[in-house]
Amino acid sequence: MRKLIYGMNLTLDGYIAAAGDDIGWSGPPSHELFQWWLDHEQASGLSLYGRKLWETMSSYWPTGDQQPNATPAEIEFARNWRDTPKVVFSSTIDRVDWNTRLVTGDAIAEITRLKAEDGGPMNIGGATLAGAAMRAGLIDEYVIAAHPVLVGGGTPFFTPLDSWVNLNLVETRTFPGGVVLTRYETRR
Template identity: 85%
Template sequence: MRKLMYGMNTTLDGYIAAPGDDLGWSGASDELFQWWLDQELAIGLLMYGRKLWEAMSSYWPTGDQQPDATPAQIEFARNWRDTPKVVFSSTIDKVDWNTRLVTGDAVAEITRLKAEDGGPMRVGGATLAGAAMRAGLVDEYEIVTHPVLVGDGTPFFTALDSWVNLNLVETRTFPGGVVLTRYETRR
């Protein structure tokens, strides 16, 4: 059975995007970017909701060709293109870059994919991740908290039907006061 991970950059007040999908607060230091790259290199399948797919696919297919791209950004872009991806959406009709589109029941498909053999999977996007959380499918949470309060926006955690007990497995501080907390679901 594959492991399902949910991790994103968040504000201290728990948002993955400020109002208007503003991500201006989420700049990553070189050290943090390298940490995210290391995590992504271990992922066997990326799963996105529509909004995160649109954000990622608007930059990373050519991120390695940007004149100011760092070696880590070049490697991230190449890995992003090569890693199999599934996008869950009923409003788009085409995806590229080693990606498959699913328009049906996301929880059923994530459950099916999780039961397969293979490397860990990452779910991204608040709505899609929320569905996976409510279904009890998420095995690990990687919360990278930036020292900023935005007051409103898209929350990292959506409403749950019941408690989810977690075990803290890692903490780490990055430049600028950014803090990683990584938890595994207690089963």
């Protein structure tokens, strides 16, 4: 059975985007934080995206390694992003590229099927998609990179739940700029 990991950068008050889908609050990550995310992505066997996050990632990373000031870590991230198999869940787009397949049907049924397969961990991103997986009890690990900023509203990292989810803390790490990363596993 594969592990499903939901992780993102978020504000201290719990938002992955401020009002208007503004992600400018995060600024460029420190080299150390970017390297942590690169290592995390390289350990993944499959990435699951909702439409909005897919559009954000696919607008930059296919050619991120060709940018004039790309760091070695950014070059490696772009290469890894292109090479990693991806699944995009959307009923509003009709085409995806870069080692990706599109699922337009029941996301929870497909994620459940993918979890039952053998393979490396899967990362899930996008508030709507991850929220549905969270409500279905499919998330095995949460990765929170909390940035020291309050935005007061926007797209929350966590969705409302019908019942409590108990977690075990497995990692805490502080990065430059006051970013605190915490990882929690779901208690089953």
